[in-house]
Amino acid sequence: MSPTQLLSTSISSTSSAFLAAPIAFKARNQNVSMASKKPPICTCVAAPQEQKNVYTTQVSRNANIAKLQAGYLFPEVARRRNAHMLKYPDAKVISLGIGDTTEPIPEVITSAMSKRAEALSTLEGYSGYGNEQGEKPLRTAIASTFYGDLGIEEDDIFVSDGAKCDISRLQMVFGANVTMAVQDPSYPAYVDSSVIMGQTGQFQKDFEKYAYAMYMSDDNPRSIFEIPGAKEVAMETSSFSKYAGFTGVRLGWTVVPKQLLYSDGFPVAKDFNRVICTSFNGASNICQAGGLACLSPEGLKAMSEVIGFYKENTNIIMDTFNSLGFSVYGGKNAPYVWVHFPGQSSWDVFSEILEKTHVVTTPGSGFGPAGEGFVRVSAFGHRENVLEACRRFKQLYK
């Protein structure tokens, strides 16, 4: 029995079930002294001076979280970038990793947020709790802008603080007893949030996210709801992050059509609504003002200019890798370029590129087994950085 086990098992819980916090305060010191009196049986134990501070609660760790094999992908990439910057303090590191927007938000959008913030200091302009589902004008504008003739209505739209957040709330809606299918490669939040909820096994769930619809330039559907019958089998999550540079502002939405029913005929939207009312209090009113400005005629024009800029970046990156003889995927309808390094490990290629060019990419294997052998290069960056990164790629792979 390790000292840690000794400490935790010798504490009994109190019977004061409704007074949560202060249990076991008294017992704590007694146990520490017990532990120091009794020499541990196992030899691989912490040094005695460390034992003094080891108090453990009786709460077991969530086994589902323990299953997660590694840190969430993007913080892990950031950790390696930071380590690299410590190793090479003078290097000009260029980040084409996580896919973070870099260009300023169009002024027509920020001024709407600024005005809303200022109005909050006035009696007329102040607002408190909003609807958990979002402000009606924004829901209406999202429905008409993105789903105009698809039969999606204002009350099918749930405004959120971003797609990643909604993915977890959707997992809460479905619970541990459904099983989850994801594409491979896949946005890691799909997989990780599913593991946390304890969902494993075979496909049962109709759930899809279209990426980056406003970046699409061919005839593929922008929304899953362009497919007839989709309202009865699908939901869709989207955000303003990559359209308007809202990665730090935080605003998104999820469409849960009222036609989507569980096997017993109960509407999924009613349960989603129950979960957001319980676990969310609506997106920030200031950010919602920004979202509404995004969907004004001037906002839409400004957003499409920013998107056009990133698409030019994408073309520069694709041309670079094509000219170096690499097979390149993606890039056409999304601001990411997948470069193939057959037979190599994604993390090895990631490390080599970082070490030799000081450019941060994302290892494809972080998105799933099918991503192995690829690195993903994000097209989000200032133009001079994208050009400089491409110069370094040409140097490395010439």
Next chain:
Amino acid sequence: MSPTQLLSTSISSTSSAFLAAPIAFKARNQNVSMASKKPPICTCVAAPQEQKNVYTTQVSRNANIAKLQAGYLFPEVARRRNAHMLKYPDAKVISLGIGDTTEPIPEVITSAMSKRAEALSTLEGYSGYGNEQGEKPLRTAIASTFYGDLGIEEDDIFVSDGAKCDISRLQMVFGANVTMAVQDPSYPAYVDSSVIMGQTGQFQKDFEKYAYAMYMSDDNPRSIFEIPGAKEVAMETSSFSKYAGFTGVRLGWTVVPKQLLYSDGFPVAKDFNRVICTSFNGASNICQAGGLACLSPEGLKAMSEVIGFYKENTNIIMDTFNSLGFSVYGGKNAPYVWVHFPGQSSWDVFSEILEKTHVVTTPGSGFGPAGEGFVRVSAFGHRENVLEACRRFKQLYK
């Protein structure tokens, strides 16, 4: 077999496990026509014209959500308020229900948010994804302002979009296999989010929230971490909502001390960090600028003036019910007054007050069985509304 079951069981899932959304599109119409050809065996079925639109997925409803007995408390109160306003379109309804702040946010705070929003349209001022845990200056300011000499450090603070949201993320951290104890009466998000996650049974979890520390005027601890040893057994969730009128702006924080360990010695903070990295992308950068301004000397002074205003409201409400001979609880260290109506149903009293005075309160039973026989009156309101509501209470109960 009901038509609904017939429809759902006759659809077989495809083997394309990695293409989530478009399954069963083909099968759908076939099944609908099957159903209309085959008369239902059970007599209590939907009328045939309704069957045409009934397509159900194969996904089962989450049994935990189905367990929730009624709508989340505050939307239910809002629903009844709205019904009342339809019934009495000319009535001047006063809301002292959910506890929504009504006074403008001090200008020193809104101008910080306005400036941050404007800066996002400039190259120098733009920022994308922030740290999921929050911006370092804000984490530092929270640690020093609220936990200055309690040994809580900047990296123990996790900034969020509000306490309600963090409660659900904490439930995700602990998972379905722990059991949850809550005080009674209790903030309903504790109970409902716990039910959604499937947590039932006896006490195991050390978890506490202090309400409204800045409203406290006696010697009780403002933070649980004032209690020696609490860092090893407790977490604390708080927010700017009631301090600075941020109910619509959305900003809060959770303290997970690095000393808090699971029974196996693993730090809870590491798993909380993993969950927020997976299911959250940080609070809005604009709102975080507001939070930092709250904690400046001018911000703190402005916040305490707003809090003083609401505390005067509280005294007015307490004096009113005391003068009418009611037993009144709360009000001293929190901006809510609990009025006792012995032997009566909370919802009945709520309805009577609404019907006869057009004042919205909150039924105490919505907070748990121990709240039965009480209504809660919120002190958040413009002064003239609080005075008018008190006049009407005196009229009703004179």
